Amino acid sequence: xxxxxxxxxxxxxxxxxxxxxxxxxxxxxxxxxxxxxxxxxxxxxxxxxxxxxxxxxxxxxxxxxxxxxxxxxxxxxxxxxxxxxxxxxxxxxxxxxxxxxxxxxxxxxxxxxxxxxxxxxxxxxxxxxxxxxxxxxxxxxxxxxxxxxxxxxxxxxxxxxxxxxxxxxxxxxxxxxxxxxxxxxxxxxxxxxxxxxxxxxxxxxxxxxxxxxxxxxxxxxxxxxxxxxxxxxxxx
Amino acid sequence: xxxxxxxxxxxxxxxxxxxxxxxxxxxxxxxxxxxxxxxxxxxxxxxxxxxxxxxxxxxxxxxxxxxxxxxxxxxxxxxxxxxxxxxxxxxxxxxxxxxxxxxxxxxxxxxxxxxxxxxxxxxxxxxxxxxxxxxxxxxxxxxxxxxxxxxxxxxxxxxxxxxxxxxxxxxxxxxxxxxxxxxxxxxxxxxxxxxxxxxxxxxxxxxxxxxxxxxxxxxxxxxxxxxxxxxxxxxxxxxxxxxxxxxxxxxxxxxxxxxxxxxxxxxxxxxxxxxxxxxxxxxxxxxxxxxxxxxxxxxxxxxxxxxxxxxxxxxxxxxxxxxxxxxxxxxxxxxxxxxxxxxxxxxxxxxxxxxxxxxxxxxxxxxxxxxxxxxxxxxxxxxxxxxxxxxxxxxxxxxxxxxxxxxxxxxxxxxxxxxxxxxxxxxxxxxxxxxxxxxx
Numbered sequence: 001x002x003x004x005x006x007x008x009x010x011x012x013x014x015x016x017x018x019x020x021x022x023x024x025x026x027x028x029x030x031x032x033x034x035x036x037x038x039x040x041x042x043x044x045x046x047x048x049x050x051x052x053x054x055x056x057x058x059x060x061x062x063x064x065x066x067x068x069x070x071x072x073x074x075x076x077x078x079x080x081x082x083x084x085x086x087x088x089x090x091x092x093x094x095x096x097x098x099x100x101x102x103x104x105x106x107x108x109x110x111x112x113x114x115x116x117x118x119x120x121x122x123x124x125x126x127x128x129x130x131x132x133x134x135x136x137x138x139x140x141x142x143x144x145x146x147x148x149x150x151x152x153x154x155x156x157x158x159x160x161x162x163x164x165x166x167x168x169x170x171x172x173x174x175x176x177x178x179x180x181x182x183x184x185x186x187x188x189x190x191x192x193x194x195x196x197x198x199x200x201x202x203x204x205x206x207x208x209x210x211x212x213x214x215x216x217x218x219x220x221x222x223x224x225x226x227x228x229x230x231x232x233x234x235x236x
Numbered sequence: 237x238x239x240x241x242x243x244x245x246x247x248x249x250x251x252x253x254x255x256x257x258x259x260x261x262x263x264x265x266x267x268x269x270x271x272x273x274x275x276x277x278x279x280x281x282x283x284x285x286x287x288x289x290x291x292x293x294x295x296x297x298x299x300x301x302x303x304x305x306x307x308x309x310x311x312x313x314x315x316x317x318x319x320x321x322x323x324x325x326x327x328x329x330x331x332x333x334x335x336x337x338x339x340x341x342x343x344x345x346x347x348x349x350x351x352x353x354x355x356x357x358x359x360x361x362x363x364x365x366x367x368x369x370x371x372x373x374x375x376x377x378x379x380x381x382x383x384x385x386x387x388x389x390x391x392x393x394x395x396x397x398x399x400x401x402x403x404x405x406x407x408x409x410x411x412x413x414x415x416x417x418x419x420x421x422x423x424x425x426x427x428x429x430x431x432x433x434x435x436x437x438x439x440x441x442x443x444x445x446x447x448x449x450x451x452x453x454x455x456x457x458x459x460x461x462x463x464x465x466x467x468x469x470x471x472x473x474x475x476x477x478x479x480x481x482x483x484x485x486x487x488x489x490x491x492x493x494x495x496x497x498x499x500x501x502x503x504x505x506x507x508x509x510x511x512x513x514x515x516x517x518x519x520x521x522x523x524x525x526x527x528x529x530x531x532x533x534x535x536x537x538x539x540x541x542x543x544x545x546x547x548x549x550x551x552x553x554x555x556x557x558x559x560x561x562x563x564x565x566x567x568x569x570x571x572x573x574x575x576x577x578x579x580x581x582x583x584x585x586x587x588x589x590x591x592x593x594x595x596x597x598x599x600x601x602x603x604x605x606x607x608x609x610x611x612x613x614x615x616x617x618x619x620x621x622x623x624x625x626x627x628x629x630x631x632x633x634x635x636x637x638x639x640x641x642x643x644x645x646x647x648x649x650x651x652x653x654x655x656x657x658x659x660x661x662x663x664x665x666x667x668x669x670x671x672x673x674x675x676x
Contacts, residue, residue, distance in 0.1 A: 083332075
């Protein structure tokens with residue numbers, strides 16, 4: 001189990017994260033839910049080691065995770081990036097596998113599941129938002145790290161693609177891969193995640209399954225029932 | 237934490253990113269006409285000085301290909317290194333940040349030094365490829381029947397390669413510390429302008445400024461263009477390149493707190509400063525010029541090497557006085573190469589010396605050796621040698637005409653050069669760019 005303990009991050013006077021703590025269990029699909037500006041991307045970037053933390057630590061088995069541990073433990077797939085824009089999708093996938101020692105054996109399967117095959121010879125810079133998202137998700141799934149952090153994996157995808165991607169992510173989770181997905185569409189999150197972390201205003205407002213969160217909301221006097229959207233509104 | 241194949245992937249990626257950048261193709265394309273203009277002009281002038289079209293044959297240095305051909309031809313590389321190469325280097329380093337690739341690559345356990353090193357290696361190779369027109373100039377010169385003295389050509393090329401290395405390292409650092417490529421470009425050009433200002437101050441103030449200015453890229457290139465390899469200059473350039481690349485590696489670690497990066501930068505800067513200070517005491521140098529431009533005749537060098545006592549020179553000349561420039565470049569620079577125990581002190585009240593001419597001691601050059609002093613006013617190497625031999629009680633070596641460099645006159649126009657540099661090269665580059673684009 002990986003624990004996020006007291007993550008704190010400030011941008012000047014603005015507190016992006018304040019003492020955020022929760023845990024990520026092995027093999028689960030954990031959803032990070034929060035409105036725009038709640039600190040989801042900042043949290044992921046701090047976990048991924050591409051943004052320095054002001055306070056807090058990532059802990060595994062009671063010991064702080066070093067930069068070297070993190071490099072072999074988790075892979076963070078950022079949102080809104082177009083890496084190596086002049087290179088083809090085919091080359092980018094091969095490069096990521098080659099550089100990170102990824103799962104070359106899964107390459108064809110992932111390409112097919114995410115419908116990336118028609119994009120292989122296109123340059124990344126020429127792809128639409130949704131196409132780029134699928135190409136990058138393919139890279140993320142082919143990485144060897146046991147934990148994949150994906151920032152807004154459904155952003156830019158249409159309904160059918162969202163469902164296909166959700167199914168694919170779940171299938172890899174059931175094969176033992178841990179997924180931590182940042183999702184601002186609560187309906188999408190409800191479809192794919194086992195547990196949720198609710199983030200609002202840079203603070204963790206709750207953590208648990210939808211039932212546990214509903215109970216938490218009810219304990220606060222909410223009549224939200226099992227509706228995740230209502231539960232989220234009640235707790236944030 | 238990384239295998240050779242992972243490093244190979246990184247090198248392959250940097251190469252592909254370079255080839256995909258328009259800045260690189262513009263650099264390669266521009267190098268042909270740039271080298272062409274300087275080479276054609278140099279060959280024409282050389283030919284005329286050699287007697288082409290009925291002009292009077294020239295004498296002395298005009299016949300040295302080092303000064304007449306290679307220095308001006310390779311100066312095109314200096315222009316490209318200052319005004320074009322930085323943009324290529326910035327594109328390679330900033331591109332990752334702009335596209336978001338850095339957020340992916342930074343998660344690899346591979347050291348950031350290795351990642352910056354891969355970029356530097358690819359950029360250095362890119363510079364070598366971009367310098368192909370200079371190699372074509374050498375081939376053309378050979379085809380005209382021109383003389384080539386490989387050590388001096390190699391020395392000029394080495395100087396420009398070090399200069400390009402400095403440019404790459406400075407641009408990489410600027411790109412690593414700034415969020416946007418345009419900021420990096422401004423920073424890099426500011427450093428270049430800063431070195432020009434330093435050279436100007438050195439010319440006016442002399443002293444420690446002069447010493448510092450001798451390590452700037454323009455001074456480095458100038459020394460190599462005269463066929464002089466100074467070990468201290470090579471070492472300082474290497475340290476500066478390593479320091480800038482190390483700092484760039486520190487600053488591309490986006491996941492590390494700024495305070496820690498500042499501490500590491502300060503440490504890196506302190507180590508580099510100490511190493512550069514130590515290099516200032518390194519004296520060996522080699523004159524690779526065929527004409528021995530930077531050396532006294534061999535018989536004089538042997539005679540001077542036998543003088544063990546320290547020599548003190550006190551010159552009452554202002555920094556901007558042309559006589560001081562003559563004395564420094566044509567006499568003292570040569571003397572330092574054979575007599576390490578030379579202490580030179582310049583005395584002047586003003587920087588230009590114009591209003592000191594009537595002052596009692598202005599223009600005097602005092603030589604002190606073994607407790608004896610002698611004053612002369614001439615600033616030539618011959619006068620200096622004569623005075624030193626006199627003070628040391630050494631018999632001047634007999635003059636020999638055999639060792640005198642006679643030069644290599646060549647009265648041939650630059651046939652075919654325009655077609656190569658203005659036609660063939662651009663066509664080749666355009667075809668290569670199209671081919672590369674299709675392949676990717």
